[in-house]
Amino acid sequence: MAYPLAVDIGSGVTKLAWYSDPTKKKVEVADFPTAAAEFPGGVADDIYDPDAYGLVSYNGTLWAVGDETGSLFRPNQRVNSLSGSWAGSPGWTAILYAAIARAFPDGGAFEVLLSTGLPQAVYGAHRKAILDHLNCKHQFMVGKREYEVTMQANVMPQALAALLHEATGNAEVMNYQSAVVDIGTYTTGYAVLHNGRLQNWRSNGIEVGVSALTQALARWLDDEKGLKVDPAIMPEVMRSRSVMFRDERLDLTEIIGQLATQVAKPIEEALIAAWDHGANDIARVFISGGGAPLFEPAITRIVPHARLSADPGYAVVRGLLTFLD
Template sequence: MNTMKTHASVLAVDVGYGNTKVAVRNGSEVSTFMFPSLTPDYQAKTMTKQSNGVLKAVRTVGIEVNGKQYEVGPEVPLTSRNGDPGRTLVGNYCTTDSYEALLGGAFHFANVSSVDRLVLGLPVQTFQQHAEALRSKFSGTLQFGDEEVRVGNLMVLPQPLGALVHFSQHPDFAPSQRNMIIDVGYYTTDWVVAKGLTMEERRSGGHQSGASHFFQKMAELIGAATNESALAIEEIDEAVRAGTPYYVFNEEIDLGHYAAQAQSVPEAAVNTIGNSVGSTNDIRCIFLTGGGAALYEPAIRAFFPRNRIEVMKNACFSNVRGFFAAGEATLMRERDKKRKEAMTA
């Protein structure tokens, strides 16, 4: 982590189950990037370094947490010898060493060693349980082995609120109108009904269903058809999103066929959303966001046929862009308030 050397006023990090998304200001622009939320044990690439450029260097870094080094970065391996790529899919994800290692990776690849305000998100289902612990754990000086990161203040937001704040900057946003944000993540699907920026908590919630469940269903179906159980859902995910061929041994698999059969997964999640929200005749628009938005879109359109439904542009970055906007706006307000107080003192 030797490249950590700059200061940022605001850094927003959405440590998702599938990918870790980051937003940081770069001059007049807000830069975003992401890397897989995978944390296998770190192994130094000694043969790569000694190959005189014949082998391609891998964009990963070793992040130390509690005495153990994890490999983190854009080119972290999607599979490993035992079929476990270092993916953590548990409800208390934000309390794990893997989560902390991914946060360390976000600082490293953002080239940031100190920040005035760090903004993180949590799924709706776990927000009340873990938000305060997160604020306590990741404020102040953070230690990643020999590297230190200084965090002045930590803001924690429910994940779909990031997309809502991001949408509030859109010309179509009207404070008097009611909308619903559906955030399809890797492990959870969250939804927020809000009038303007006022969240209606009774009609908002979360469900343990996301892209990982969709791809797991596909893997089960493909495995049953090919008599092969050790299939990496990360590679199925990559092939579906990139539109590239997927093989089991030498057999090319028709992923579209199995994706259609896996629609039972989003259909169950959307039924839960419908029961929570009730009638949607007062909702102007349903906005889909999150990395799994395209996978769940057919089921959502079928369940809410009379609602206007929009898939947010660059949906996987909607939350983290909203986190950044919220962090920057609140920090500016606080600084303005302090300046005014100092002038009148």
């Protein structure tokens, strides 16, 4: 029996979804940072945790993945998850293996029915190579647990997966013209579905995401408040929309909204070029991804009938899992 597993290796966050019971009634989700670094010449035993999910070895190489990377390597020592050759690379593969270990922590030999996604802008050029890379037997270790995993893989655009998630509760999403704007850490993808088929000429991606807003907020705090915030805690600042300033908590909701409007300009321009007249011919437009709540006001300014996806942060990976049913 092959176990269904969905893994969305985003440019900033990796998310996974799987069924925790044989009846497929309960879906488990998890996430960790998309970060990886290779140890040069191995690693000393005194820092090798046999139970760690973020230490991956395969093909004679050893990798720190996720939170382990931040503990052991400087930012300039980590692999670049924004390069055109990222998907299918050794670091990308190590992250995929770490995700498998989180869903199936006991190790061993088994089959996985894998569903994964690619950004809309690179899907066509990379899909076949990714499938060739995945559809085989994979041997690796995570911590001290040994794995021998035979994969049957499917690859689809991340934005399309978000639309599939919406279709789970509303079949009309597949029967009419629907669209999604999927806002990730470093990139934003957008896609249009017409009668269940992807309209490639109205679907693409752009290298703007939450990271640009995070950087803009960090600059504002430094310039306006003289506050230099550790980059490691900026994700929490964005989530809470607040930060400690001296002895008080500073509410950042208003300034984040203002900065998001500025940062979203390239996204707006791309959507205006791809979707004429405010997307009035598209019945439903969803906003998904980890940056969806932050950029919703900017998107709805040019697409007034757009609305947040159900569970926007996990819409893509839930859609990837839905495809396997």
